[in-house]
Every structure is written in C-alpha cells, then in structure tokens.
Amino acid sequence: MCSCVTMATIARATTFSLPRLCTASDCQTVSSLEWPPLEAIFHWIPFAGCLFWLGKAGRGRHTQALSLLECFMFRRPDWLASLFNRAPYVAKPAARHHGPAGYRNLYPFTLPSLGSLLHWKLAQWWRARPDHRPEMVPVTGGDPAALRANCLRSSVTWLGHASSFVQLAGQNVLIDPVLSSRASPFRHLGPKRQVPLPIDLADLPRIDLVLLTHLHYDHLDFPTLKRLAQQSGGAPDFVVPLGVARAVRAAGVPAERLVELDWWHAVQRGALRVLLTPAHHWSNRGPWGDLNKALWGGYLLEGAGLKIWYPGDTGYQAELFHEIGLHIGPVDFALLPIGAYEPRKVMRAQHVNPDEAVRIFKHVAARKAWAVHWGTFILTDEPIQQPMAELAMALREQEVSPADFMLPAIGETIWL
Template identity: 35%
Template sequence: MRCIPFFLKQSALLMLCLLLIACDADQTSGLSGEARAAAQRPSHHRDDGFSNSDGSRVNKPLSELLRWWWSRQAIDLDALVAPDRIKAAWAQMPQAWQAEITNGSTETAGLHRHEVQWLGHATIVLRIGETRILTDPHFSERASPLSWIGPKRLHPVPLTIAELGRIDYVLISHNHYDHLDLPSLRQIAQQHGGPPVMLVPLGVDVWLKEAGFERVLGFDWWEQNRLGDFAFHFVPAHHWSGRGLWDRNKTLWGGWVVDHPSFRFFFAGDTGWSDDVHDIAKRFAPFDLAAIPVGAYEPRWFMANQHINPHEAVRMHQALGKPLSLGIHWGTFQLTDEAYEDPIKDLIAAMKHEAIALDRFRLFVPGQTLRLVPRHQKGN
C-alpha cells in the first residue's frame, strides 16, 4: 500500500491541475481589440475564443482528469525521473546525435555562423549569423503559477539568461505555463540594449502589453511579418490555450516558420497530430531545421489529441520533407507518465522502422549545441 505522504503529494498535484485551470484567470482575459480587416473572420475564430483548424477543441472533462489522476496512484512517478535514471539515459544516447554536420566548407565563423542550442523543454537558441532567436523561454524552477508545487525542473538550466548574450527575437507558441514563463520574459526584457521583439499568438499580445512589455507583435495563423532579413510566419498547431478557469482557448496557439535567405526553420510548438503539417509543408518546405515535440505523450487515451508521440514526430519529420530535426518538449519537466528514457527509445525505434538515419532526427542533452549548414553551403 502506498504511503500516506505519497497520496498527499498526488492529491496536491491534482489540486494543482485544477489550479492550472482555475487560477490566474484575469491575466489572459480578452482578445485583441484591434479591428481585423477581413470581411469574414477565419473559421478558427469563435465568439468565445479559438478552435483548431478542423473545428475541434481539446476539452477534457473533469471525469477524464480524475481518471488520469487515479491511474497515477499505481505509478511511482518519482522513480520514472530519478537522477540516476536521467544520467543513464543521457549516457545511452546514440553517438550520431553528437556528430557534427560536415559539408567540406571552412566558412563557419562570423556572419556565416549558424547554430542551434537546446536549453531544455521547448527552449532553444537559434543563431543565424549575428541574430539570436529564442523559442518559448523557460528558465524558472517550476512550470507552474506557484513556486512550491507543480512540475519541477529535472536538470539545471545549462545557461542563465545573463549568459545567453543578446536575444533579438523571442517566439512564443502559446500561453501554457511550460511555454510562457513570465519571470523569464521579464528578465530577458531587461537585457542590455533593450528588450527583444516578442512574436506571439493573438491574445497573448494583449496580455503581455497589459503586463508592461514593449515590442510585442501578435499573429493570427498564416500571418507574417518581415523584420530585417527575416520573415516570421505563424502557423497552425492542434492544441489549446489557457492559464485559468475563464480563459480557455481565449488566446491562439501555433508554431513558427522563420525564413531567412540562408536558412529556413520550423518550430512546431506544442501539438497533437493533424493535417496542418501537410499544409505547412506545402507552403514552406524545404526546411533546413525543424524543432518537433517528442515528449509528454502518455497515457495516449488522454494525451493523443494534444501531444504527438515519437512515432508521430517521425511522421511529422517525413511530412516536412525530412529536414534535420531536433526533438523538443521532453526531458525537462515531468508532465505525464512516460519514463525519462522513453522518448529516446521510442524515437530511435520509430526512426529505425522508417529507415531514417539517426543523425537526421536528434535529441540533445541540455546545453548541447550543433553548428548548422547555411543553405548556400550545402552540397559544396
């Protein structure tokens, strides 16, 4: 029989799940009040918020939340992410995931240097020349509105915000606590030289501006904004939004395409499987790099319509034209029921099943950096 402290801990986590639905409701209320030029609003716009592109919404009734909570009582969740287990998982990662990309060129410095670094979860730093882009920055100890309970970081942040260097653009996929971390954004906004440009979904722009942020741009799906040499496109994902009881689906969610003359990048954000990926590929492929979620997928009966698993991540990789891909949304916070090493094992199995070389879809250890090949150097 499980000990009483464990039961109390699980009960507290259930209460947090309810809190994540019930708290902070006033902070993200309301859509943008700016007039939209379109004579007919897009189909994913509704009177009470937004839906997925197929018209569906990810709405989990309380009964399913309780069923999931009850099923977790038979699982030693702490054992699934024990420190020794994490270290063993990192040690067993294929050598191919650490290999440098070679193209016969020595042009790798200065303005021509492109690289990607994974800092944990959905936070990556993409350097294109002298420009740095940061996705879903999360540097806090917990993915929670509360400092004392909620998903806790499983490894230290490999870089502090002060060590990042200047960030030019921040991309936000949606407003869930593991993707939009307000303390992190506040720190980044204080960087030397002024705040970065923050590119965010509709509704999140209103919330950030009300919170005092400047240089915030809101996007609907398929909207773009050209900033210098970059074109930023916001694209659909199959997910949902909300930080409180009264704001569910009141702000939009999605992914990003970053287009530069020498590099094209896709950031999927947080998503279940949908045909959106085919529409994205049709408009923007080929990509030089794709960041695709591979974690937080068990149990499937509860997670399938909001989080893809590694097998679906490989499907997405294929649908996008098999670009160099980086797995995100794993290994940082214990959000669901798979063991720490499961995304690693399941991704390798899916790639072998599809006869995909392991170095084409990689997982990194926290802080790992990979130098990338600009488009004009490929094939040299």
Template identity: 35%
Template sequence: MAWKNPWYDASKAHHTPEGFCNLEPDPRQPGDLDRWRKERKAQGLPFPPQNGYEAFKANWFQSADLSGDDDRVWWLGHAAMLLRLNQRYLLIDPALSLRASPLPFAGPKRKTPAPLRISQLPRLDYVLISHNHYDHLDLTTVKRIIQRFPEVTFLVPLGLETWFRRRGARHVYPLDWWQSQRENDLTLTAVPARHWSMRTLKDRNRSLWCGWVIRSEAVNFWFSGDSGFSENLAEIPRRLGPFNLAALPTGAYAPKWFMQSSHMDPDHAVSLWRLMGQPLTIPVHWGVFELADESLDEPPVELSRAIARSGEDNGRFAPWKIGEGRSLRNIDQEKS
C-alpha cells in the same frame, strides 16, 4: 458579462466568439482528466529514469557554448531553443526557471538544469512564444529578458500582447496563424498547431497557440510548438517549405488515450518528419519536466524505435543533448 473574443474573425475556422479552437475535434471526454490523475497516482507514475536522475543528467546534459560567430542553433531543453542568424539572436519558448508553475514551491520541477542563463547572452533580438502554458511561457525568465534586453522584440500568438506589456515589454507583436513579421532577410511566421491555452482557471483558450517558421538566408526552420499530430499540419510545409531544419515534440505523450490530442508521440513525429522531406530535426519537449506518464529517458528510446520502424534512419532525426548546439553552415549535408 461573458467574455467575448476581441480578435474574432468568423471567416477563420480556428476563431470562436469565446476564444480559439483547433481545426480537429477533441476526443477527450468529461472526467478524463480525473481518470488520468487517479490512474497515474495509483501506479506511481512517472518512474525515474532507468539508472536514476544523476545518470540521466550526465548522459543528456551539457552547458551551452555560445562562442563563435557562425549561424547556429541550440536546444536548451524541453521546448526552449536559441538561434544565431547573421549575428541576431532569437529565443523560442525560453522556460529556464526551476519550475513550470505559477507557484515557486509546487508544480513540475526541473530534473535537468538550464544550460544557460539570460545574462550569458551577448545580445537578444527576438523572443518567440508558442502559447501561454507555464512550461513554455515562464514569467521569471521573461522578467530577466526584459531587464537585460529592454529593446527586445516579442512575437506572440493573439491574446498575449497585454500580458507582456503589463510586465514591461516595449515591443510586442501579436500574430494570428499565417501572419508574418519581417526584418531584412528574416521572416518570422506564426503557423497552426493542435493544442490549447490556459494560464488561470478563467482564461481557457482565450489566447491562441501556434508554431513558428523562421526563414533567413541560411535556414528555413519549422518549430512546431506544442502540438498533437494532425494531417492539417501538412499545410505548413506545403505553404512555407521546403524546410532544412525542424523541431518536433517527442515527449509528454503517455497515456496516449489522454495526451494524443495535445502532444505527438515519437511515431507521429516521425510521420511528420517524413512528410516534410526528412530535414535535420531536433526532438524537443522532453528531458526536463515530468509532465506525463513516460519516464524522462523514454522518449529518445521510443524515437529510435519509431525511426527503425520507418526504415529511413539517415541520422537526421535523432536526440540531442540538452545544451547542444550545431552550426547551420552545412545544414543541408549533415548526416544525410
């Protein structure tokens, strides 16, 4: 019997009877994946960073410092984020294991270490997941979270609640695009992204993908999730902005003919940054896993070039070190 989407709502364009879809057409054609793999293998891509992996790590990595009690945001590498808001801690897409893979001995391996361990967190209130790909939803990290913080609340896209409950999560809230979870001054909203989902050979697009907007007294933060560029994303700042903090993906974009429907390149990210009013923005989705053809150190170089081409280099969209944290106390004035 064919699987049917139990959340299907015919009034929503991103719902289908078989699962979920993007609002934009997919330019990929049958055979494109095999073509990319063959080209990548033939060219020996990706190349190592220009000065080697150890030099890259020395330049772009630091351990996360969780001291203090101010509102603060940390980039933990790739898409993983940590926020401290009014003494509440929130993790986003915490893939902190050695590999982004269902197998412990194969699949994309970390080239830079995780800047913190779950055991270092003094508390954890929320975990937000954007989608089910292994570089964003990591089983080992989730198990460690549930063991140390059994009362933590998971917010997930539609279709992932059962996965979390089967692994012992007690508080799981599945959300569709534009739905919110609220607690006092904190509002957490799932928002659209242009991507896809798949964790096994049989579940493609059976669960949703999303970005997140986190609003508190100190911050209005848009984490775009794993997303290709789309003019439809402008609806997010129109509805929920203005934002004073954002995280936009700037890696896993090469070759563009294959990756553009799922991943932004730096030029697309800069266009979106300008569209939303140029808030302080953290470039994410780079620096840890070699998922595409560009070298590990290429995204920050290409981002700098994209910013220069835009003519609007105000210092508010520039690479952070993995593990770097910044206070949100004066976020609206930082490097403006």
C-alpha cells in the same frame, strides 16, 4: 546578434491564400456578462475543495492537490471570462479557426472530460510511480563563448524542453524560453527541472527577438520574461500569437516591443522573416475563463538561405501537417517535440509522441531535425528517459536515419 533593429522596422505581411481579414464592422466582441448556471456552481465546489486541500495538505500531498487543481483549471466554466474580464476576445467570422467564443483548431479537437482527467490524476496516487531516470538524459554545458562571438554562422542551441536559442540572419532569437527551476505559476510547487540548465540567460548574447508559441507554463515563464524585459540595452522584440500579448505585457514587456500574429501571417525583422504556422492544441493560463481566448501555433524562421521550423505544442493531424508541408517544405532544420504524450487517451489530441514526430518530419520534408520537448520536466506519465527509446524505434520502423532526425544533448549547439 550584430545589430539591433527596433520594432518599428518590423513590417506585417500575409502569405499564401488567406481568408479576408475582418473589419471593425464585421468583428464582434465576445463579452456578455451572465450569472453562472447552477451546474457551473456545482462544477466549482470540488475546485474550491482542492484550493482548501492545497493549503491544508501535508508536505507529501501538495503535488497531488496541485494536480487535481490543474484538472479543474483545465475544464472550467467560461462565464468567468466575463466576470473577471481577464481575456478579451474578438471573433473574426471570416477566419475558420476563429470561433464565436474562442480560437479553435482546424480539425476536430475535444478536450478530455473532467472525469477522465480526475481518473488519470487520482490513478497516479495508487499506481506504481514511473521509473524516472534523469541521469540518462544527455546534458552538456554548451559553449556560450562561441555563441557570443558568433556574428556570421547560423546555429541552433537546445536549452531544454521547448526552449531553444537560434542565431539566424544576424539575429539572436529565443523560442519559448523557460529558464526557471519550475514550469509552474508557483515557486515551490509544480513541475521541477530535472536536469541542470545548460546555459544561463546572462551567458547568452544579447537577445534581439523572442518567439512565444502559447500561454502554457512550460512555454511562457514570467520570471524569464521579466529578466528579458530588463536586459541591458532594452527589452528584445516579442512575436506572439493573437491574444498572448496581454500576458507578456503583464511580465513587464513594453507594448511597443510586441507584435501579435494570426496563423499564416508573418513579420520581417531585418533579414529574418518569421511566420506563424497552425498547430493542433489549446490555450489557457489560469482559472479565469480564458480557455482558448489566445491563439497557439509554431514558427518558421527564414533567413540566410535557411528555413528553421518549430511546430510548438501540437497533436498529430495528418491533413494539417500535409498542408503545412505544402506551404513551407522542404525545411532545412526542424525542432520537433517528442515528449509529454502519456496517457494517450488524454494527450493524443495535444502532444505528439515520437512516432508521430517522425511522421511530421516526413510531412515537411525536413533535411535535418532535433528531438525537443522532453527530458527536462516531468509533465506526464511516461518516464523522463522513455522518449529516447521510442524515437529510436520509430526511426527504424519508418526508415529514417538517426543522423537526420537527431537526439541532441541539452545545451548542444548545431552549426548550420
């Protein structure tokens, strides 16, 4: 914001009761090379068919073919990791969330089966299309001039979906910036932005720090990261969960600007402290056997006498958020996801719905909160405007004031 601190000034720290960190002698690298089992080959025959169809499909079927392709990317054999060597992983037996072949959640988590995913995607073809009304999503152009002039006050600006701009303790911080027209690896395919981008990156103040929660395309966007890496005066510093730095470096971010964190580990940047908190989710980037080879999480930002928390993508586990609340609560301001939750059979373990978001609000004893992760991209089955009505209902049922858990406009700024 008003000054630039290089990554050399960031000091690593641990907090609370952490498991013993493994040493070089008791860590094991998971990188054995094996030929694919026969069932894995049969698993990939439909995947190859989707690739073929994607090339041959008529204009109206590209999105459907891509959706099927996503199913096989989601549930693919892990032996590709060793064949392509795209996602090295080091197991740390002392940490409960470090599994033998990838990171894992603290509470039971089962990925949807390939069959349930295919049933969901294929059903979208013959089912009536949801009545998406993006014109109902509130959007404002914001006040980038005020943000550029600000050096003293703390503020949060919602840029749409999971992307937020935070000014705290003398730092300009971007969280999960996805400022492109699509949340996708493809320029002309995949989830398209349904509402205008409220503030372009060029209109924001110079970015000091970028926080990324995990690898998914609606949270980590290569075109946006490339722009940040090339910003005037040098790339900002990046804080990411374990295993995510590899992808960020591929976007052109210098290695010396990157620091990786495990859950409950923190970094200090000037007067701002950033802590990585656990989440109930999963990770992958592409069909390379990288399933859960990179960690996921949320961030607590502490500075200027304030605590701002964003949990990242997460399913609801009462025990997990009770524990998080004991460690970090009360929170002054929370950015809580409320969208991308239908069908619940597929999404329950990985994305909270509005009712669960309000429960999390209570777990961390948040003073104020904004509803985010909705109204920007069509990722799941609920109409894009539906989270608004469901949040209002959840607030009434749980006796939380809408003045405390607020529904912001995309582009809106709150001064804390």
